[in-house]
Amino acid sequence: QQQVKQSPQSLIVQKGGISIINCAYENTAFDYFPWYQQFPGKGPALLIAIRPDVSEKKEGRFTISFNKSAKQFSLHIMDSQPGDSATYFCAASLQGGKLIFGQGTELSVKP
Amino acid sequence: GAGVSQSPSNKVTEKGKDVELRCDPISGHTALYWYRQRLGQGLEFLIYFQGNSAPDKSGLPSDRFSAERTGESVSTLTIQRTQQEDSAVYLCASSRTGIRQPQHFGDGTRLSIL
Numbered sequence: 001q002q003q004v005k006q007s008p009q010s011l012i013v014q015k016g017g018i019s020i021i022n023c024a025y026e027n028t029a030f031d032y033f034p035w036y037q038q039f040p041g042k043g044p045a046l047l048i049a050i051r052p053d054v055s056e057k058k059e060g061r062f063t064i065s066f067n068k069s070a071k072q073f074s075l076h077i078m079d080s081q082p083g084d085s086a087t088y089f090c091a092a093s094l095q096g097g098k099l100i101f102g103q104g105t106e107l108s109v110k111p
Numbered sequence: 112g113a114g115v116s117q118s119p120s121n122k123v124t125e126k127g128k129d130v131e132l133r134c135d136p137i138s139g140h141t142a143l144y145w146y147r148q149r150l151g152q153g154l155e156f157l158i159y160f161q162g163n164s165a166p167d168k169s170g171l172p173s174d175r176f177s178a179e180r181t182g183e184s185v186s187t188l189t190i191q192r193t194q195q196e197d198s199a200v201y202l203c204a205s206s207r208t209g210i211r212q213p214q215h216f217g218d219g220t221r222l223s224i225l
Binding site: 032042091102 | 115142144146151152153154155156159161167169170202204206208210211212213214215216217218219
């Protein structure tokens, strides 16, 4: 019940295309859902986050869509660029802050 | 400092040795977390410190793992009698408080057990 399931494991997108990564959870007590971007040899960096009382949040080319009834949330990267090539992690937290991470999606954007 | 600092960046040691990893959080951040990332995997929560409260140790995999934090500053993660399965990147993060605040990560310590 503490798991966050992420898909796909890897994704190849053409430059200018839309990258979509999906996550699902079981624990309805989760109250904060961030997405992190990680480049090789670096720590994860926060991209965007959402709370369960909001259905969508957009920051630049990054959008989170949140479906509370389905217990699913997704990251959309619009106009994907080669510089977006990285590993993306969804996560969820309970009150108290510790994050439960998905297994990651390796995104490759082809020029 | 400007970000979370971890040292050493790489550590190679022999099986059975003890290792100590250090984390300097962002100044003013009361919450500090340790995570472990095995190759090609997601991050696993290990331990969480929030101010003067008792730490949440629920993610520590065995009693060989322990962590300390001095006030709201430096933290050390200690692994005793290291095993090959301890090989991973150990990541530290800090946030202003513990609740629904962005966690800022260091670049981790890559631990290799021979």
